[in-house]
Amino acid sequence: MSPVNANVTALPLPPAADWQAQARAARISTAALLAELGLEPTDFAAGVIDDPDFPISAPPHYRSLIRRGDPADPLLLQVLALGQEALPQPGRLTDPLEEVDYRAAPGVLRKYRSRALLIASGACAIHCRYCFRRHTDYGAAMLTRSGEAEALALIAGDAAIEEVILSGGDPLSLSDARLAGLVAAIAAIPHVTTLRLHSRTLMAIPDRVTPALVQLLSNTRLNVVLVTHSNHEREISADVAAALGQLRAAGVTLLNQSVLLRHVNDAATTIAAHCRRLFAAGVLPYYLHLTDPVEGTAHFDVDEARARTIEAELRGLLPGYLVPRIVREVPGEAAKTPLWALPI
Ligand code: SF4
Incomplete structure (x- = not known):
């Protein structure tokens, strides 16, 4: 080297x-x-x-x-x-979370009873090498304009769905006009109370927070939650912090989820610095995901023993409200599984 x-x-x-x-x-x-x-x-x-x-x-x-x-x-x-x-990676999968089994309508994943997830876009500003959807066939999985009526009808027909999640890909890769149309259609469903967007775009293009985006997220009757996807303190640049500040001022609840990644953020001090930086930007740390067994991503894995050590150290470094929940998504489980509940 x-x-x-x-x-x-x-x-x-x-x-x-x-x-x-x-x-x-x-x-x-x-x-x-x-x-x-x-x-x-x-x-x-x-x-x-x-x-x-x-x-x-x-x-x-x-x-x-x-x-x-x-x-x-x-x-x-x-x-x-x-x-x-x-390199050969035995045991790694192209759909580790078996998402294809949860497709309830075109572009809709229904993993949890009170929530419906829309694969709103197949595009991402940034291609994360650890991505669990890197092998997804978005042509088959994504919400299309032709499938939109069926997707919205599914949500409208099930009063148990309180929250609609816009995911992808990255929903902020959609134009403001397309997003506005989707948000209006979701807001027209009376039993939906909350709109959640999952996005990594802001870490890569803070200019994505346009006046039109701020306006559409602040004008809807829905409670709006934006879960940013950031993995390291240095991703929260001054420009990113300013963009987040605009969203916060517009009444958007800001949370962050990270992935625990070898050689990226697999040290308690690194994660603690990231959490403090997020909080300074008005964002609360939410989940810290263990990696999924995705083909081509094994070099990012952090084993559960190491994750337990990091979790214990984090509790000593941060106030409880800043400690992200370390979780693993297990296909078929009714919710994310916390690290403490995984078998040792
Ligand atoms: S932004 Fe999200 S969906 Fe897109 S490549 Fe990164 S992790 Fe995957």
């Missing part, structure tokens, strides 16, 4: 552009990303790859937060396609 460049400098951001232009600028080849960061393929033990099925996607803002010359940078490791992804 070549020595890490001690003179770390931030990459210059391109001129201010609209968020959709930034999303289009996210696609970058492995070679171009390494060149941008002053790195070589030989800096990585198992090399790097180009995966046409799940190419690198990292918007300019996110890339500007990566330390130049540092092959171990925790932000880089979340977006760079390492050679480990292509």
Whole structure:
């Protein structure tokens, strides 16, 4: 491995552009990303790859937060396609949560009785190498305009559904106009009280918080919860914090979920710093997920024994309200399974 460049400098951001232009600028080849960061393929033990099925996607803002010359940078490791992804990984799955079994209507997953999840988009601003949906066939799974009436009818026909979750992909990859239409249609269903969006886009394109987005989330009768997906303190840049502040001022409840990732955030001090940074930005830590057995992602796994140690240390470092719940999603279970309830 070549020595890490001690003179770390931030990459210059391109001129201010609209968020959709930034999303289009996210696609970058492995070679171009390494060149941008002053790195070589030989800096990585198992090399790097180009995966046409799940190419690198990292918007300019996110890339500007990566330390130049540092092959171990925790932000880089979340977006760079390492050679480990292509190594044989026995026992790993393409649909580890068996989501195909929970499709209740076009674009609708029904895992839990009081909630319905819409796969609102198959697109993401950022391609997270650990993603549990990286092998999802969004052509079959995603909510389409033609399937929308059936999806909404399913929700309208079941009074047990109190909360609709917009997921993906990333729902904030949709245009404001498309989102506004969906939110209005959901708000027209009387028994739905809460709209939840899960998004990682804000960590990569804080400009996604447009005035139109703020307006549509603040004007709906629904309680709005935005669960940001962030894994490291350095993802909460000043621009990201400002964007989150706009949402908070608009009355949106902000929570964060992370994934416990080897070499990214698998230390209690790292997670504690992240939680403090989230709280300073008005976001409460919510879940810290153990990885799912996804094909191509084994190098991110943190075993449960290590997770238990981290959890104990976190309790000593943070007030209880800032300690995220470490959980595993087990297919068929009625809720996420907390780490303490998993068999040792
Ligand atoms: S933003 Fe979410 S759905 Fe998209 S690649 Fe990352 S983890 Fe997967």
